[in-house]
Amino acid sequence: MIRLYDYYRSSASYRVRIALNLKGLDYERVAVNLLDNGQKSDEYRARNPQGFVPMLEIDGAQLTQSLSIVNYLNCVYPDPPLAPADPVAAAHVRAMAQVVASDIHPLNNLRVLNYVTDVMGHDKETRARWYAHWVHEGFEALEQLAIRHGGAYLSGDLPGLADLCLVPQIYNARRFDIALDAYPTLVDYDARANALPAFQAAHPDQID
Incomplete structure (x- = not known):
């Protein structure tokens, strides 16, 4: 199961949703309400000490920072590529x-x-x-x-x-x-x- 912790209007979360879709990966979305400071809860910070979204749980790992997550997805699921070969x-x-x-x-x-x-x-x-x-x-x-x-x-x-x-x-x-x-x-x-x-x-x- 791929699980994405995100907020629907978060730009960083939006990037990762696009990447997951481009790779054709199914995932479960877990909403983290930034307006209610859900990202600052003890439960969420136990998963992501920085208290930001998005966070991706995948292959037993908890990944943070959108471009790092996208890079991981591109390495593990190389087709279609997200950058040119040159x-x-x-x-x-x-x-x-x-x-x-x-x-x-x-x-x-x-x-x-x-x-x-x-x-x-x-x-x-x-x-x-x-x-x-x-x-x-x-x-x-x-x-x-x-x-x-x-x-x-x-x-x-x-x-x-x-x-x-x-x-x-x-x-x-x-x-x-x-x-x-x-x-x-x-x-x-x-x-x-x-x-x-x-x-x-x-x-x-x-x-x-």
């Missing part, structure tokens, strides 16, 4: 994924946004400007990388690592009313990926 092309795909996973998302996840308002005392307008600034800074660079290195999908000939990072970030940007007009290449790649069943099934609106 080392240079694969490096570009990983770099585009990291623009989202390392540069945009960590500054805009729920715990950081709550800290901006609840601890630092900033108002909702300042919080919104903070969110928008980091999305635009990351997307400006990613748009150019996509033009240079994208193929049929952002990850190349097949949907993969860069796409499964892009799609949740575009979803969140739209939730927060971020204008995407300056990023037509990213919007196009998002639409291409979201036309695929693996991405559709992972969408937060499809999660109970």
Whole structure:
């Protein structure tokens, strides 16, 4: 049994759901409600000391951090691959994924946004400007990388690592009313990926 602990709107969890779907793997989903601080419960922290989602229980292991989980899945279940075989092309795909996973998302996840308002005392307008600034800074660079290195999908000939990072970030940007007009290449790649069943099934609106 593969068991995924996740929150339906968590970008990191959304990435892993897409990866599991692309690999054709059946899994049981265990909801962890971030709004109720379910990730901070003693029961959950006993499994994942960091208290983040997602966490994947698979093959007797408890795996954390979304890109580490995706890498494991790609190693153990290599077909279809989530990155090109060519080392240079694969490096570009990983770099585009990291623009989202390392540069945009960590500054805009729920715990950081709550800290901006609840601890630092900033108002909702300042919080919104903070969110928008980091999305635009990351997307400006990613748009150019996509033009240079994208193929049929952002990850190349097949949907993969860069796409499964892009799609949740575009979803969140739209939730927060971020204008995407300056990023037509990213919007196009998002639409291409979201036309695929693996991405559709992972969408937060499809999660109970």
